[in-house]
Amino acid sequence: MRYLYYPGCTLKTTGKVFDDSIKEVAKVLDIELKELTNWYCCQAIYTPLNDAPSLILGAMRNLIETQREDDKLVTACAACYNVLLRAQNSYFQDQLLKERVDAYLEEELRERIKIIHFFELLEEKVELLNSLIKKRNSFSLACYYGCLLTRPKGIALFSNDINPQRLENLFSKLGFNIIDFGFKTRCCGSYLTYTKEEAVKDCVEKIVLSIEEAAGNNNCQILTTCPLCQFNLENYQNKYQVFYFTQFLLSLIKGD
Amino acid sequence: MAEIRIGVYVCHCGMNIAGVVDVKRVVDEIKKMKNVVVARDYVYMCSDPGQDLIKKDIKEYNLNRVVVASCSPRMHEPTFRNTIKEAGLNPYLLEMANIREQDSWVTEDKEEATKKAISLVRIAVLRASLLEELYEKEVTVIPRALVIGGGIAGIQAALDIANAGYEVYLVEKEPSIGGHMAQLEKTFPTLDCSACILTPKMVEVTQNKNIKLMTYCEVEEVSGFVGNFKVKIRQKARGVNPDLCTACGSCSIICPVYVPNEFDCGLAPRKAIYRPFPQAVPNVFTISFKDCVQCGLCEWNCENFAINLNDKDKIIEIDVGAIVVATGYEEFDPRLKPEFGYGRYKEVLTGLEFERILNASGPTFGEIKINGKVPKSIVFIHCVGSRDEQVGNPYCSRVCCMYIAKQAHLVKERLPDCKVTVFYIDVRAFGKGFEEFYTRVKDEGVIYRRGSPSEIYKRGDKLVVRSEDTILGEIIEEEADLVVLGTGLVPRKETLELAKKLKLSLSADNFLLEAHPKLRPVDSNIDGVYLCGCCQGPKDIPDSVAQAKGAASSVIALFNKRVVTVEPIQAYVREDYCSGCHICEGLCPYSALEFDSEKRVMRVNEALCRGCGVCPSACPSGAIVMRHYTDEQIEIQVGGLLWEE
């Protein structure tokens, strides 16, 4: 299968590991990812204000580009996924907003673009994935979702915003022991890194405590789905190793 | 045909109508219409002087049609029909224009409202000129009632009807009557022992000769109308002959299958052949065939040969004159609020589960223990599943505030050293003696903190409840050994199915809808079907009992009348127009249309016709006429609405 791929700014720079691992995992699973030709910044956050339609223009431009290439759009960055999805949703729900946004766009978005998270593609290929894994390590896995993929309710990827299970299901099917901890969708602190470092430290500390509580004596690694979470969890704790879920999968497939 | 003389009466309804609609202008406009002899406005048309005004005019002006423009005909049509009947007119010569609910209350612009009122009154006048006299028929009422649901409301209703000398079928889907009240320990605010006040009533049910108790039964199908309902009831296979069973219990002792006991909210096991609780009425055992492994041990062990493992469901048909629905409520499932960890942590219980823990005949015999240990601190949480739009229950469940206060009191009474903290949003102690009880509980040292907890998680072997104390404005993490969720009341899923069978309406919260929220709180939208207890909305025991008594007296009043009048709004066939094509025959949901093979025309069976009007709108030759809703009467209204102003 061929999909259009929207990497977003972070995956091209500080999140390069994530990008590389996605591409390689896609390759072994026979998923063709073609990068969207003209992609723009998604604008990083979704800010819906009644009088400022420009705040979702970036996201909408990307969807228009996708429409031009007439395809489905795959992203992996949690923020991009969240922003694209919510922008598209309000574009189709709010007639007034649509009119205002259309005034800035060269063409209108005719129908909803299917926005897919890379994880959904993996879910479909779990059996193939299982057969590809060379070596399993003995670590238990704590799947940390963060906020962007689980909320808002109704349009997010993981519908259960408090105790989602889809990552867990995937990895337990691949034969891993799962740590079911309480704070898997709690905020990592996000950009407060710049403005209020202690708040982020506190958030990360709480998350780690929750994992510790659930893990007991098990050796444990944390899997993340989002470059922000990855950064904050890596930077503000050193008890557990933190990997992108694709990065982790790739290491299993490579067997190193 | 005599000259048509119409009197038009426009009601001010205080300021309700007159505040928006220019009543005088409506009267002036209507006076210009043909056939209108007199048109007046009055401040309250439904009051005695208002009605007298109509009666006087009928005499004085020799009126033969009356139009009242006021509130909805669903409200006061019977009143005004009576009025003109007293003045000697046929009640069906009345027409109402709804200028309150459908005009003055829903229109902002006064000019528009007045125009709409004129138009609505105009079509009422036009229709009135075509109205015909109709004569009501009387149908005898079967003096037997069906009560659905054997909780406290159903029991009370059944007893009241039976004590008035009428036969009652009391249908309960569980093996025993008693309902949720049988599960409770004490009742608030008087702290009566729930079982002690309920069980005598349950026994009374079995002793009353007028009550036919049908447990382990479900209503399958309902047809008919007020006074003459036909009901099919499914007697579920019980596996035990209740007449032979002596409740010795030897079957249950030997049964090898353990399953969670629903009566104990799954906190204790029961066998596949069981009695939900020792005071069960009827006091007989029941096999739950979904759990039974058909080993036959019980059959072999029963000395009275009461057990039949090949028992099958039976359908029983009964005829009744009235139905009381008392199907009760279900507890909210806190799994829908996963942040509270219910189902994940064993130490998180629902209100009803904790009630069983407190109960002397419950799984712990009344000792407050969790995981075998006595808790040192207990947290109660208000409004779980109530006042919450996230789970679609915006309403208040009305009992949680007080049952939490009661449970907190019982904890303090039995474990004085236990720290009891209650997280509330608002405490609603509105009933008789409630506020005094709430004050007493606070005085006993129960800590009330204002704030709705956001999550519960584990730290070591303690649960941590995270909340904001909105009064102090600080975040608190309260440690607890046991958390009790003040789970709200939600409508039963089975009731929704029953509502479909009975054609009952639901209110927005999915509880059953009463005919009028203030004035007809026990009537449903269907004549002859009455509501009581929590199926109509959350309520406490006294309210349920009061409503049950209300429903019972409505039934008794109906039975005392012996007859009901049936609206003569029915179809009839004009034989010379009918070609006998049978098109109508298949359309009628009541099979009221029969073919007269001699005259080769269709005929309406008046005992069956309910007057929906599906047949006249399908008749190709216009042979079928719907009384009171004839083609001409409707078409003249359509034309009237489209008059150029």
Place this chain on the structure above:
Amino acid sequence: MGRVKIVGFACNWCCYAGADLAGTSHLKYAPEMRLIRVLCSGRIDPKFILEAFKSGADGVFIGACHPGDCHYQSGNLKTIKRVMLLKKYLKQLGIEEERLCLEFISASEGERFQKVVNQFVEKIKSLGPLNWK
């Protein structure tokens, strides 16, 4: 002029009661909506609707019970079929099919009544008066 004429039919048990509930809840809606009460939406003969369009109505609204909730078991199902057929016929006559609207409104859906009525009246206003002779 933006004035449009609308004929509304409502069954006594669901939609009419829902309209009454909208009234008791004081929910404002377009005054163009004026209801004629019938016992069941099944009573609404297609000829009433054609009659309405002929006499100058710009829109016809029918309020019925939700499928399965009909007080007379299946009257509303017959209405659904009649309306579907009638819409085709209206198109052939050169009347936009949106001018005929069938909505299911239960006795407890006062807010929904307000919403669908306002939407319908808005729709008819945007279509403008029906010039059909």
Place this chain on the structure above:
Amino acid sequence: MEINILEEFFNICDEPIFKCINCGVCSASCPISKFMELSPQKLIFYLVNNKKEVLEKNTIWLCASCLNCQARCRKDIDFSRVADALRHIYLREIARKKWLLELEIDKIKREILTKSPQQLFIALQRKFAYY
């Protein structure tokens, strides 16, 4: 500057803040509420009572739009939108750039600045400045 904060708020945001029953579930679920001068619940209460002090509190700058509170709110109010709207009112009416005034970008540790994901920086810019 004299501003009617409620009016300004409803000009750009239609969150139904008057539905709030001040249950505090937002504050309790917020992972950073302990660093806030006004908890989310209190902020809404201030706003409902038309107190323009809300603009001077750090709360609106600390909300990271994680929507934890929105997921739990009993009345379906999205606090992150409230914070966003107030932020914009501040940036439009009082100062175009909040972070240049108070944050002093130089004070951010160099290693954080270089290692952190791009989107973080863009998000910060979008939340703290108005062009």
